[in-house]
Amino acid sequence: MINIKGLSEAKVDKIKEVLTAAAKLFGSLLGSGGFITASALCDRRRSVFRIPSGSSALDRLLGGGFESMAITEIFGEFRCGKTQICHTCCVTCQIPTDNYPGGKALFIDTEHTFRPERLRDIGHRFDLDIEAMLENILYARAYTSEQQMDLLDMAAAKFHEESGVFRLLIIDSVMALFRVDFSGRGELAERQQKLAQLLSRLQKISEEYNVAVVITNQMTADPGATMSFQADPKKPIGGHVLAHASTTRVSLRKGKGEVRIAKIYDSPELPESEAHFAITLGGIADTID
Template identity: 55%
Template sequence: MSTDDSPILDVDALQQQGISAQDIAKLRTAGYATVLGVVQATRKCLTKVKGLSEIKVDKIKTAANTLCPQTFLTGAECALRREKVIFISTGSASLDALLGGGVQTGSITEVYGEFRTGKTQLSHTLCVTSQLPVDMGGGEGKVAFIDTEGTFRPDRVKSIAERFGVDPQAALENVVVARAHNSEHQMELITALAAKFAEEQGAYRLLIVDSILALFRIDYAGRGELSDRQQKLNQMLSRLTRISEEFQCAIFLTNQVQSSPDASAMFAGGDKKPAHASATRVYLRKGRGEERVAKLADSPDMPEGEATYKITVGGIMDA
């Protein structure tokens, strides 16, 4: 286990251990932009990289482990790491309290619920709060937004930015958005972001995917394709987990609950992949009138509980 104080080593550093520039280029093309990314990958995954034999992979793994050794830490050292976690405000004090301070860096937070419960509005609010100073509940960093359903609205970011006293145009400049057109493209975008995060070390504080399963449900619609969908989804979620740890950024996923037993199986007891990958899971539902209710379904830090909030022009706020 590496420490948070360690700099992010670009994959080019493998040259110091005798790995050729050509092989490093192959790793980068395959989405391995940092030494830690190589350490986290299995030998099986690396042998799938075009042009890398098992012998080469063994040398690469040895070199990566030498540069970025993964060892045991004491409980006290783990506590020091936890102190460096940044909590990004949701815009609602009650929802922040439910989450133990906000959306955490270094892990995955998933919100799921029906239409009009605030999933996308929460995503837009986080686009702004992530840019605020840490002492204001922010992350002092940029945001990457993967839009799978065409829901990103620049005007929402502007209005939310005005609420927090952030220059609207500057807020938009600090958010990079990509529209994913299918599940394969979604994975390609995630891989490309890993390279971007490596190039701009420490610049990005949050990666949003809104929504995580929408394109998989379209591309793998039949029951006979459920196994393939699970495999591809698991690979993507594993990649997101590695990115959160590799770059110490927060991963925020939204998910749509649907009436179809097949489509909503992740909540009904069948498809558990997003649930297993997410450290924190929050169920959103409609309350009375304009009130919305968030229920903490799973968290390594906080007990189950509920919080109320509302959706406003300025984003998510206390009800």
């Protein structure tokens, strides 16, 4: 910091004192030395809510819906329902229930897949005021991974400005722009470092503002799958950085017709199981026998 023009050694020492005081204050809020008891954590987690997906089968798989204070990653091939789930959740997050107050959604689009017309169809299914429903969804289009990070900072500022109003943050998809901006093995390390920073920011936002974070992810061919005789030669991209950052990972695959199959791929509390749902005009819904 001393090498920065305009910052003397005295000024740097003063900045360090302020940062130290802030750290001590933050530690006192959390508990002595930053630690709190498991009982206190249980009390804090009483504010966690779950956003319904639109399908009761998928909600059961997720333990009630998409969890707040957590990152839920949905990955799968194209046309398997990732974006349809995101659109449906933008609507369902606004509907209050006995255990959920309802609120606004924020959508960061990296692949130009967001369609407000689709939201209208879903809104009609739930008998909502369409214009009011659309007003409760904030949308932003990202064209570079750097802009994606900037939009995340803007989202945090918006959450702070309208405290307790937003319930859902969606990024569809989280890796698309990183694949474009960082190509080849020579840029892999830098890509993963930037990705780790974005995911760390996402996790902090989810916990600080008590919002559910839903991110979609793409698939890629696994060159080592044929050597190990794996049943599925494809895997989600992002490597271990994304795998460890996501609280719950859900894989999607196509079934017959408009039926899709969701499976818990990784979760700290949910058992490995599957759920079937359908893609309908009114968003995702339970399959019809």
